[in-house]
Amino acid sequence: MSTAQPDHGQQPEATGPSILLYSDDVDARAQVRLAVGRRLGRGEPDIQWLEVATADAAITATEAGGLDLLILDGEADKVGGMGLGRQLKDEVYRCPPVLLLTGRPQDAWLAHWSHADAVVSRPLDPEQLHDSVVSLVGRQAVAG
Template sequence: MATTGQHDGDEWEVADRADAPTTLRVLLYSDHVETREQVKLAVGRRISKDLPPVEWVEVATPDMAITTVDAGGLDLLVLDGEAGKAGGIGLCRQVKDEVYRCPPVLVLIARPQDAWLASWAQPDAVVSRPLDPIELQQAVAGLLRTARAA
């Protein structure tokens, strides 16, 4: 059985499960406010009709990113590979190695040729700049669907 809801004029359906979240919490790490705004604008609050709305948890420092991940309750991590003090690639490797049941991780890289470097960190997906809103939204939606199905 499924329940139907409505948000921002879009009708959506969520399976009746006691643990079905009302929102998906996505950590967005970048020390560049412009990058965070680009990601949020490209993905939006509603990724797809089959997924609940997104609650963005924005952090600008690696320490705050680790603290937030350690606190739990996140459905996806979006990490800026070009962040200043600690890039998202290194941060991805750290959380993949240290966090039990780490949420899926999407790393934003500077250019497609950097994908080989990002693969060292074992991200679940990478998206290169300049950010293509459709590609970014599809990557985020795919990772969230996969995580929810697990």
């Protein structure tokens, strides 16, 4: 016989958006997390970050599902975020939105080729980056 009491009136704790952050540079990942912040808005639940440093890890995580946004570093060594973004958009059914980080504003045409949903160039502007994340996560929530 169970002695557990039913929990009347308590709502399950809300979880924040799940964001994959791909970069082989640990400092770049820290800079993105700092710029975006812990949550998307006041009173919102914390963002659930999944940081990966390899393209294989990013592909595996994206294929597994459950992600609201992919932030890909276009300047990553070996497999850049632009090529990875194009591959994910072409191969993963219902791929989440992709935010591409580029090395310079002139790379926007390459970001378009990669099927990125938004682009932020370096040096990263925290307000622009945060606003782009909010916009893309909100779009994903409406589509989902």
